[in-house]
Amino acid sequence: MNTRPVCIVGGGVIGLALGWELARAGKRVLLLERDRVGRAASWVSAGMLAPDAEIQFEEPELYQFSKESLRRWPDYAQALEAASGVSVDLRTEGALMVAPDRDSAEAYRRIYRFAKEQGLNVEWLTGDEALELEPFLAPRLAGAMHAPETYQVDNRRLIEALRVALEKAGGEIREQVAVVAVEPDEVRPAVRTAEGERIEAETVVIAAGAWSGQIEGLGWKPPMRPIKGQVILLTMEPPFGLRYVVRGPDAYLVPKSDGRLIVGATMEEMGFDTRVTAGGLYKLLEGAWELVPGIYDLPVQEIGAGLRPGTRDNRPILGYGAPGIVLATGHYRHGILLTPITAQEVARLILTGETSPWLAPFSPERFLTASTPS
Numbered sequence: 001m002n003t004r005p006v007c008i009v010g011g012g013v014i015g016l017a018l019g020w021e022l023a024r025a026g027k028r029v030l031l032l033e034r035d036r037v038g039r040a041a042s043w044v045s046a047g048m049l050a051p052d053a054e055i056q057f058e059e060p061e062l063y064q065f066s067k068e069s070l071r072r073w074p075d076y077a078q079a080l081e082a083a084s085g086v087s088v089d090l091r092t093e094g095a096l097m098v099a100p101d102r103d104s105a106e107a108y109r110r111i112y113r114f115a116k117e118q119g120l121n122v123e124w125l126t127g128d129e130a131l132e133l134e135p136f137l138a139p140r141l142a143g144a145m146h147a148p149e150t151y152q153v154d155n156r157r158l159i160e161a162l163r164v165a166l167e168k169a170g171g172e173i174r175e176q177v178a179v180v181a182v183e184p185d186e187v188r189p190a191v192r193t194a195e196g197e198r199i200e201a202e203t204v205v206i207a208a209g210a211w212s213g214q215i216e217g218l219g220w221k222p223p224m225r226p227i228k229g230q231v232i233l234l235t236m237e238p239p240f241g242l243r244y245v246v247r248g249p250d251a252y253l254v255p256k257s258d259g260r261l262i263v264g265a266t267m268e269e270m271g272f273d274t275r276v277t278a279g280g281l282y283k284l285l286e287g288a289w290e291l292v293p294g295i296y297d298l299p300v301q302e303i304g305a306g307l308r309p310g311t312r313d314n315r316p317i318l319g320y321g322a323p324g325i326v327l328a329t330g331h332y333r334h335g336i337l338l339t340p341i342t343a344q345e346v347a348r349l350i351l352t353g354e355t356s357p358w359l360a361p362f363s364p365e366r367f368l369t370a371s372t373p374s
């Protein structure tokens with residue numbers, strides 16, 4: 001093929017999913033990843049698909065976007081599994097927001113009342129009712145909100161499925177290639193790599209997660225805020241076997257079908273520092289143990305930290321940021337949840353030039369007037 005490719009910078013879930021979407025629509029796709037695909041935030045993630053458990057009082061547009069993405073997830077998972085032959089382990093048991101004391105119960109009750117007003121399918125449980133559903137919870141709890149429409153996937157399998165599907169659809173992935181700059185142009189935008197190579201594209205997409213603000217040449221600097229999250233992976237050993245996603249004020253626990261139990265996650269603004277700290281681990285274990293004391297004896301499999309790609313206003317940045325240059329970044333705490341809608345709607349923008357109403361609230365234009373030139 002001699003046509004110029006759509007060149008995607010960054011191979012996290014967002015870059016991979018967009019690549020697959022475009023490749024299966026017949027586009028030539030070249031994905032450039034400076035490390036190995038899927039080893040940054042997408043790897044460390046907990047894989048929850050949880051718009052209701054994190055319902056935000058002040059963000060109705062992002063909330064609707066998240067709900068729509070959740071709605072698309074089951075079909076998306078099925079199509080991806082069929083295309084790749086890799087299961088992403090979509091689980092639909094739901095989540096329990098567990099209040100260990102009166103203060104947290106009051107806070108969760110407010111969220112519950114708001115969720116009910118929005119017509120959401122959530123219920124309030126006494127401590128005993130919660131224990132009946134999930135026997136591994138601590139015995140004396142002040143109450144819990146059950147959010148059945150919280151799903152989860154195995155984010156590491158998702159990465160593998162997307163990589164396979166993208167390559168099977170004819171997309172090309174080049175690892176260990178860092179892009180240092182983009183060159184906007186209506187017809188022939190291009191990227192420059194750290195090795196000095198210049199690659200002309202049909203469209204360039206910046207999907208470089210928390211590092212999306214470091215690529216030169218855009219003409220403005222996307223206001224990224226890396227938010228560090230530390231996690232601990234435990235191994236569930238029988239008779240221990242948590243079924244539900246359990247969330248509390250200081251930690252969450254997410255059981256995976258292969259026996260991993262993800263305990264997460266800190267929220268820290270530490271620049272690009274991804275070191276795991278004693279204090280971070282301590283807080284997570286204390287917060288998780290308060291909710292599910294049975295974790296005490298479980299072996300530790302892995303510890304790690306990743307950078308959530310936050311933005312100045314905590315909304316994703318989706319759309320053209322310069323002639324020929326699309327941004328698909330800033331998914332902050334919800335990149336896995338938002339994978340289907342982002343890939344489908346941004347692909348539509350690239351393929352047809354139409355900005356769907358879903359993307360309008362997240363346009364880069366909101367930063368173009370008030371930004372610092374790069």
Ligand SMILES: Cc1cc2nc3c(=O)[nH]c(=O)nc-3n(C[C@H](O)[C@H](O)[C@H](O)COP(=O)(O)OP(=O)(O)OC[C@H]3O[C@@H](n4cnc5c(N)ncnc54)[C@H](O)[C@@H]3O)c2cc1C
Pocket residue numbers: 009010011012013014015032033034035036037038039040041042043044045046047048049050177178179180207208209210211212215228229230231264265266305306307308309328329330331332333334335336337338
């Ligand atoms: C601890 C933690 C828990 C989370 N839990 C959840 C959850 O339960 N549910 C949920 O929906 N979301 C969750 N998230 C958020 C979610 O993981 C992210 O929003 C999502 O992974 C972002 O994907 P991405 O592709 O934009 O970024 P990343 O996965 O960070 O990928 C960006 C990629 O770009 C590459 N790159 C960067 N610069 C360049 C360059 N110059 N040239 C080439 N390549 C480059 C990087 O190497 C990287 O591979 C969590 C995040 C963390 C850290």
